[in-house]
Amino acid sequence: MNPIKKKTFRLESLLQNRSILEDRRVRLVLSALLAVALWVVITTVVQPGTAITLSGVPVDYNYDASVYTSRGLSIVQAPSKTVNLTVSGDGYTIGQLRAEDFVVYPDCSSVRSSGTKTLQLRVRCINSAVAGNISVSIANTDSTVDIVFDVVEEKTLPVQVNTRYLTIEDGYILYSTAASNETVTLTGPSSELADVASCTAEVSYNDPLNDSVTVDTHLRFYNESGHELTFDYVTLDHDTVEVTLTVYKTAQLPVNVRFVNTPPNFDDSVLIYSLSQTELRVAGPADVVDNLSELAVGTIDLSTFALDKVYEMPITLPSGLVSLDNVDTVTVSFNCSAMATKTLNIPAENIEVINLPSTYQLTVESDRLMNVTLCGPASVLESLTADQVVAQIDADDFAVSLGQQNIACSIYVPADGRIFVLGSYTVPCRIESN
Structure with a gap:
């Protein structure tokens, strides 16, 4: 075109x-x-005058709670409840509303004291942008709720472990019990808490016990008369505890004492003594008890021994072992009626040296070791001479160094192991290099 x-x-x-x-x-x-x-x-x-229904709106029991909490009251029981709401207004406005824009709550203005109260439910729009342009009401025919009010308190009780339902195997004892929590805290109405007098963890176990165990145990509560309580509204910070049961094997063992600073060939039958406690009942883990045939409750240093002295020995038991007798010490009394002491001067030729390295030479710089006190059977000491006594220097017992020094020595009688020395002695020596 x-x-x-x-x-x-x-x-x-x-x-x-x-x-x-x-x-x-x-x-x-x-x-x-x-x-x-x-x-x-x-x-x-827009639809002015339109009405809609919002379903399943929950009742909020915390809303406006200051009305009753200001009187020292708390809700101890309230039903879980939802209601339906009828909302009226223009279609555009109400079409945007949800359940979250409203709060349904009990009218607590009449609550003055503890007890069960039947209260009217109220509803309020909490969306300030539309609250003045709509009307809302509860659609349910039953718009009331029953609520229990009371003064809520806390009560803390000690947890008492009860073992009456346990059986312990023969040869064992229940030595101790320990709960994972020593106390329990109860929270609830003062009227319920007032009846609670005690809390127990009553441990049970199917088989007789012969070893330590830990048992999960429920707590039980009793009133002053010993009747068990069940709670309607009281809550606990915990309703079980772990109870550790320490079970030990028992044994009755003979008691003895040990001696230190004895001569090499010492015959302890020379020491006749009596014990205030000849046997001791003990308990402990089975592997510890099974390895013991006797108990050495202490040691006596023969270098400090004195005739007719009485020793108070504190009982020291092996690790893991406990005493079942109420005994802290054992008294050791010696019968020294057949014993005596004797003092001799040991000649230098009776001083022997052992374990000295071949690169060194040790010379005793004294003619004799003076005033050595020996103890033993009186009949033997009577005829004992200095020539029968040996003073021994062991190079393994000191640091070998060149020069002059006083060296400790041990003294014994080779011919008779019943004789021991009282006190400690040193010998002046000179060490030279070969």
Whole structure:
């Protein structure tokens, strides 16, 4: 088509359209259509006076709680309850509302004391943007709720372990019990807590015990008369404890004492003594007890021994062992009626040296070791001479160094192991290199 003709055709079309809009009848029709459209929008979208139902809105028991907490009261029981709400307003506004925009709560304004109260439920819109433009009510026919109020307190009790249901195998004892928690705290109405007098962990076990165990145990509560209690509203910070039962094997063992600083060939039968406790009842882990045939309750140093002396020996038991007798010490009394002491001067030739390295030479720089006191049977000491006594220097007992020094020595009588030395002695010596 010719370009000039195209332009002429478009211009004619525009002039025709303009002439249609200028037509009064056309404008009236368009106005009517616009009015209908607005009416449709208003009646279908805005909808003034529209009502909707919100279902399953929960009752909030904490809302406005200061009304009753200011009187020292707390809710100790309340049912879990939901209600339906009827919300009225324009369709546009209420169409955006949800259950979260409302709070349903009990009217506690009449609550003055403890007890069960039947209270009216109230509803409030908490969406401040729309609260003034809608109305809301509870749709349920039953819009009340029963709530128990009371003064809530705490009470802390010691946990008492009760083992009356346990059986211990023969040869064993229940030595101790220990609960993982020594106390329990109860929280609830003062009226319920007032009856609670004691708490026990009553341990039970199927088989007779012969070893230590830990048992998970429920707590039980009793009143002053010993009747067990069950709680309606009281809660516990824990309702079980772990009870550790320490079970030990028992034994009755003979008691003896040990001696130190004895000569190499010492015969302890020379020491006749009596013990205030000849046997001791002990308990401990089975592997410890089974390895013992006697108990050495202490040691006596023969270098400090004195005739007719009485020794008070504190009882020292092996690790893991405990005494079942109420005894802390054992008295050791010696019968020295057949014993005596004798003092001799030991000649230098009776001083022997052992374990000295071959690169060294030790010379005793004294003719004799003076005033050595020996103890033993009186009949033997009577005929004992210095030549029968040996003083021994052991190089393993000191640091070998060149020069002069006083060196400790041990003294014994090779011919008779019943004789021992009282006191300690040193010998002046000179050590030289070979």
